[in-house]
Each structure stands twice: as C-alpha cells, then as structure tokens.
Amino acid sequence: MRLISRTMLLAAALTLPLAATVQGQSDTPYERHLNARQGYMDVLAFNIGTLGGMARGNIDYDAEAAQTAADNLAAMSGVNTRPFWPEGSDNAALGDATRALPAIWEDPEGFGEAWMAYRTAASDMAEAAGGGLDALRGAMGPLGSSCGSCHEDFRQSDD
Amino acid sequence: MRFLRIVLALAVIGVGAGLWLTAPQVIEAADLPDHDPDPAHGEQVFIAAGCASCHAAEEAEGEARLILSGGRAFASDFGTFYAPNVSMNSEHGIGDWSEAEFLTAIRHGVSPGGQHYYPAFPYTTYARAGIADLRDLWAYMQTLPADATPSRAHDVGFPFSIRRALGGWKLLFSDDDWVMQGADLSPQVMRGRYLVEALGHCGECHTPRNALGALDHGNWLSGAPNPSGDGRIPGITPDALGWSADDIANYLNDGFTPEFDSAGGSMVEVIANTSQLPAEDRTAIAAYLRALPASE
Known part of the structure; x- marks a missing residue:
C-alpha cells in the first residue's frame, strides 16, 4: 500500500509540469483526464527517449542515466491509471482532443492485457538497462513492441 | 442492311478484342529458366513482402505469424475483402499449386482456375518483384505449416462482383515500371x-x-x-x-x-x-x- 502511494506520488510529481504544457481541451468535460493521460505518456516518452537515444547510438551509454530512466518507466507502469479513463472519454465522443479509441472500453480485457505486457517489458528493461549497452538494446525491442501492440488496437493512428 | 452488318461485325470484333484483352495473363512452367531454390533467401523475401501481415490470423504473434490461415478483413470503398488461406493445406490453402501458378498469382493476380484476383492483393506492386526472389519465396512458403481454415468469401457488391471486369482494370492500371525513375540512382x-x-x-x-x-x-x-x-x-x-x-x-x-x-x-x-x-x-x-x- 505504502509502495503504491509512493509511486502514485512520484508519477504525479513527474506528470504535473508536463501536463501543464499540453494544449488546453477546455471544450471537453474530461480536460483533466486527458491532460493526465497525455502527461503520463509524455513522461514515458521522455524516459524512453533516454534509453532509445543510447540504444540508437545518438547519445553515449551511461549506466546510471539508463538505470534512472528505466526505473522511472517501471515505476510509471505500476501506477494505477484507471481513474484517468472514464467511460465516454474516447475519440468518438470527444473528437480531436484525444486519440483514445472506443476499443479501450469495448475490450477492457484486451486493454488490460496490453497494459500488463508494458509492465512486464518495463520491469525487464529496469533489470537490463544498467547492465551495459547490449543488455539495454536487447530489452528495447520488447519495450517498443509493447507500446506498439497497445497503440495498434487502442489509439487512433492519425499523423 | 449492309450498315447493320458492319455494326454487328464491329460489335463482335469489339467483344472479342475485349475478351482477349481482359483474358488473364499466365506464367508457364516451360518459360521459367533453371533455378536452384533458396528457401532461406525466400524467408527474407517473405519478411520484406509482409505476407504474414495480411495472411496470418488476426492478432497472431511470434511463430503463429507463420500460420497463413487468412481471415483478416480489409474494408474499402468497393466492399470488404478477406485475406484468404495461403497455407500449404491443399484443400483450403495453396498446397497443391505449382510454382508457375504461384508466380502467376503474385505477378499477374490470376488464380490457377484463371480468375482475376481483386487488387486488395497487391499484385500490381508485386509485379515489380524479381522472379528469382519469388521462386525462393515459394520454396520458403512450402516449409510453412498447413492450416485447414476455409477462406472467407469477399463481401463485394455489384458491379465490382464481376471479376472479368478486373481484366479491364488491369489493362488500365497495371504498370510494372518503377515510380522513381533515373539513370543515376545509387x-x-x-x-x-x-x-x-x-x-x-x-x-x-x-x-x-x-x-x-x-x-x-x-x-x-x-x-x-x-x-x-x-x-x-x-x-x-x-x-x-x-x-x-x-x-x-x-x-x-x-x-x-x-x-x-x-x-x-x-x-x-x-x-x-x-x-x-x-x-x-x-x-x-x-x-x-x-x-x-x-x-x-
């Protein structure tokens, strides 16, 4: 319980400044929820950017920075984001303000499974990231696949 | 009277030419040079051509993507197309096809029975693929598992349901030239x-x-x-x-x-x-x- 509230707090702390930069969606009743979701994803992208930048050779491998990014991802994956996803906050209802497809609510089991796959990939990355560039690269593929397989079915693929 | 006969003759010629022009094109086994098939290279062709992306069952992952049982739906303005079974099952897949029939299907969009395929199957694109690559692909696909799932019929309304008309479509739009032209490409x-x-x-x-x-x-x-x-x-x-x-x-x-x-x-x-x-x-x-x- 204590662990959960700590990760929640951490997530909130990480999310807050980014959420503020997301464009306003004041014409929807779910502005706060969309900001929370999109801020959450921005935090993921920030940390994956560190790991991916090293895996791609764009930035030098740094075990400590890699471990920090991977630990952040693992902590984020433990956050219970269920309150961010109220029914009716899909893109069929809200239009361009969100890319969340109705499939999330039509197939909650599939969405939950995809989320669990991301948790597994994030915790595997946390095991690997500090152990050298090859280990990090090895964990990058499954992490990318877990993002992709959820976005394949549950996010509108607009450019 | 004479005029009518000329019109009639022209009409017969026109229909005949139309049938001839829209007749399915075929690759014959006798036209193919000797080839030592390389299934390992065929696997690379299979991956690059994305065969599993359409012909594997929906949501198949990992090894299951090699079971080409078909069934995925592709919506279009003309109706909904369903990817067929192209596994090595001889009744429901393509297990009893010859190499020449496979090449004809891929490059010309024509079935062993002489029917035109709908271009949801991207044969106008695959027509640019090298014959040797496709022969290796055939060798590789023969190593993949057979699956007995029946192919689902396409859901296409009239007039698009007239397959012969696809011969005319092919006449108009088949073009196996490269889109990017240039003599100095690296x-x-x-x-x-x-x-x-x-x-x-x-x-x-x-x-x-x-x-x-x-x-x-x-x-x-x-x-x-x-x-x-x-x-x-x-x-x-x-x-x-x-x-x-x-x-x-x-x-x-x-x-x-x-x-x-x-x-x-x-x-x-x-x-x-x-x-x-x-x-x-x-x-x-x-x-x-x-x-x-x-x-x-």
Whole structure:
C-alpha cells in the first residue's frame, strides 16, 4: 500500500509540469483526464527517449542515466491509471482532443492485457538497462513492441 | 442492311478484342529458366513482402505469424475483402499449386482456375518483384505449416462482383515500371526502391487512389485517406515526414519516432517485419524515401 502511494506520488510529481504544457481541451468535460493521460505518456516518452537515444547510438551509454530512466518507466507502469479513463472519454465522443479509441472500453480485457505486457517489458528493461549497452538494446525491442501492440488496437493512428 | 452488318461485325470484333484483352495473363512452367531454390533467401523475401501481415490470423504473434490461415478483413470503398488461406493445406490453402501458378498469382493476380484476383492483393506492386526472389519465396512458403481454415468469401457488391471486369482494370492500371525513375540512382537507393516499390508495397497505403481504386503515381507516397474510414495515413516524402535517414531507419527497427512516440495502427505490423530485415535494408529504405520528390 505504502509502495503504491509512493509511486502514485512520484508519477504525479513527474506528470504535473508536463501536463501543464499540453494544449488546453477546455471544450471537453474530461480536460483533466486527458491532460493526465497525455502527461503520463509524455513522461514515458521522455524516459524512453533516454534509453532509445543510447540504444540508437545518438547519445553515449551511461549506466546510471539508463538505470534512472528505466526505473522511472517501471515505476510509471505500476501506477494505477484507471481513474484517468472514464467511460465516454474516447475519440468518438470527444473528437480531436484525444486519440483514445472506443476499443479501450469495448475490450477492457484486451486493454488490460496490453497494459500488463508494458509492465512486464518495463520491469525487464529496469533489470537490463544498467547492465551495459547490449543488455539495454536487447530489452528495447520488447519495450517498443509493447507500446506498439497497445497503440495498434487502442489509439487512433492519425499523423 | 449492309450498315447493320458492319455494326454487328464491329460489335463482335469489339467483344472479342475485349475478351482477349481482359483474358488473364499466365506464367508457364516451360518459360521459367533453371533455378536452384533458396528457401532461406525466400524467408527474407517473405519478411520484406509482409505476407504474414495480411495472411496470418488476426492478432497472431511470434511463430503463429507463420500460420497463413487468412481471415483478416480489409474494408474499402468497393466492399470488404478477406485475406484468404495461403497455407500449404491443399484443400483450403495453396498446397497443391505449382510454382508457375504461384508466380502467376503474385505477378499477374490470376488464380490457377484463371480468375482475376481483386487488387486488395497487391499484385500490381508485386509485379515489380524479381522472379528469382519469388521462386525462393515459394520454396520458403512450402516449409510453412498447413492450416485447414476455409477462406472467407469477399463481401463485394455489384458491379465490382464481376471479376472479368478486373481484366479491364488491369489493362488500365497495371504498370510494372518503377515510380522513381533515373539513370543515376545509387545501388543503395535502388535497393530501397525495390523494397518500397515492389516487396514492401508501402504505396498501397501511403499513396492516394483514384475513383477506381488505382494508385495515383503523381502523388506517390504523399499520404492518403485510411481505407478503414478513420483518419489519414501520413505522407512519407521528405517534406511530409521531416525525418532524417537515420530517424527513418531507426523507426523501422525499434518502432519509435524521433520524439520517442511509438508506432501505432497498421505500422505496428509493418515494423514487426522491417525489424527483422538486415540493417542495410532499413538504411536503403530510408535512403530511397529521402530521395523522393516533395509532395505537391
């Protein structure tokens, strides 16, 4: 319980400044929820950017920075984001303000499974990231696949 | 009276010519040179051509993507097409086909029974593929498992249900010339052109179509409406994408955009394939895309 509230707090702390930069969606009743979701994803992208930048050779491998990014991802994956996803906050209802497809609510089991796959990939990355560039690269593929397989079915693929 | 007879004669000639012109084209076994099939190379062709992305069952992952039982639905303006079973089962798949029948299907879109296939099967693109590559592909596909799932009939209304009319469509729109022309293309760009314009069939989604569903080569890879009805498929010309060659090659490997957003939608299937290609092939695709002219 204590662990959960700590990760929640951490997530909130990480999310807050980014959420503020997301464009306003004041014409929807779910502005706060969309900001929370999109801020959450921005935090993921920030940390994956560190790991991916090293895996791609764009930035030098740094075990400590890699471990920090991977630990952040693992902590984020433990956050219970269920309150961010109220029914009716899909893109069929809200239009361009969100890319969340109705499939999330039509197939909650599939969405939950995809989320669990991301948790597994994030915790595997946390095991690997500090152990050298090859280990990090090895964990990058499954992490990318877990993002992709959820976005394949549950996010509108607009450019 | 004489005039009528001339009209009648012209009509007979016209119908005859029409039937002759729309008759399915066929590759004969006797026309094929000797070839020592290389199934390992065929596997690379299979991956680059994305066969499993359509012909594996929905949601199949890992080894299950090699069971080509079909069944995925493809919505279009003309109806809904269902990918057929192309596993080695002889009743429901293509297990009893000859090599020449396989090549005819891929390059000319004609079934062993002489029927035209709908161009949801991208044979107008695969017509640019090398015969030797396709023969290796056939050798590889014969090593894949048989599956007895029956193919589902397409859900296509009149007049598109008249398959013979597809012969006319092919006459108008079959074109196995390269879209990117030029005598001074580097070997790398030419390899990328082969992967994009032939095997990878990228244009099938990223290029807009005309009213009859043919690809508009004048707006090659400039983005198109999503055939499923939702949103747009992005343009991937240099100006539309704005990514470096490294960005593109990395995206095709790890599935992340330069901002580390992840690929979504149908591109997830594509990356499942491109991530298995040799790194030089991803670099070649990137070099080709960077060499494209700007969208208009």
